[in-house]
Amino acid sequence: MSDMQVIKEAVISGNAAKVKENTEKAVAGGVDVGTILNEGLIAGMNVIGVRFKNNEIYVPEVLIAARAMHAGMAVIKPLIANSGVQEKGVVVLGTVKGDLHDIGKNLVGMMLEGAGYRVIDIGVDNAPEKYLQAVKDHKPQIVGMSALLTTTMGQMKATIEELGSYRRSVKVMIGGAPVTQKFADEIGADAYAPDAATAVDLAEDLLA
Ligand code: B12
Known part of the structure; x- marks a missing residue:
């Protein structure tokens, strides 16, 4: 599994510690912040959003996944400002x-x-x-x-x-x-x- 796939799956399973650890690892390894955001963290939350919409999962799972996503966001947030990642709005x-x-x-x-x-x-x-x-x-x-x-x-x-x-x-x-x-x-x-x-x-x- 690729590093981004590991982060994505850890968001989906709500494993905040694993998201944090692998986001830090990716940052240290020089992976672009936009890649971590889009292919790891957001990709994971997208899957959660679709599952929630389809009633395959419920509020607790969404909150747990969101908390995991936040653990990764906290690592990359200070870097985003300097990285040229376009804020959507x-x-x-x-x-x-x-x-x-x-x-x-x-x-x-x-x-x-x-x-x-x-x-x-x-x-x-x-x-x-x-x-x-x-x-x-x-x-x-x-x-x-x-x-x-x-x-x-x-x-x-x-x-x-x-x-x-x-x-x-x-x-x-x-x-x-x-x-x-x-x-x-x-x-x-x-x-x-x-x-x-x-x-x-x-x-x-x-x-x-
Ligand atoms: C949890 C809850 C509480 C908790 C709130 C805790 C908290 N931190 O939020 C507590 C116990 C504090 C509470 C208090 C009260 N509650 Co209440 N509560 C609920 C309950 C059970 C769940 C709401 C919830 O969180 N749902 C889960 C979330 C994920 O769903 P959601 O909020 O609908 O949000 C989704 C969408 O609506 C949408 N969405 C939501 N916001 C937004 C915003 C934007 C911009 C967009 C695009 C989309 C969007 O996306 C969300 C995610 O998918 C509902 C029952 C119910 N089934 O809705 C009653 C309910 C809403 N409560 C009700 C009542 C009456 C009260 C009280 C007046 C009770 C009382 N007598 O004291 C008080 C009011 C307090 C106050 N002034 O607000 C009634 C409302 C009746 C009515 N039609 O007006 C309900 C419907 C229960 C009932 N059947 O009687 N409540």
């Missing part, structure tokens, strides 16, 4: 005001990171003004909002309104169990994804 991601659910949001964030985006995670319980401030501070191409309660979904509309003229430069992607495409259309969001793997596909489409 910046995403500000948070759960809306009044809502403390973050498992799904975190999964979306991890999958986006795995796919090469820089994710600014602003946490949970974000009032519309918090999103606006994050947009001003980080100049993302995409704002992602998560809501798990029917009572907090309305905050998505309020946030889109709050973004005002910034809507011209930023796409809004929404998700969470009660959210639907119909709702996204009603509030004027650019995209809705039912799961983390689709969120990655959508981000690609939004920035295309």
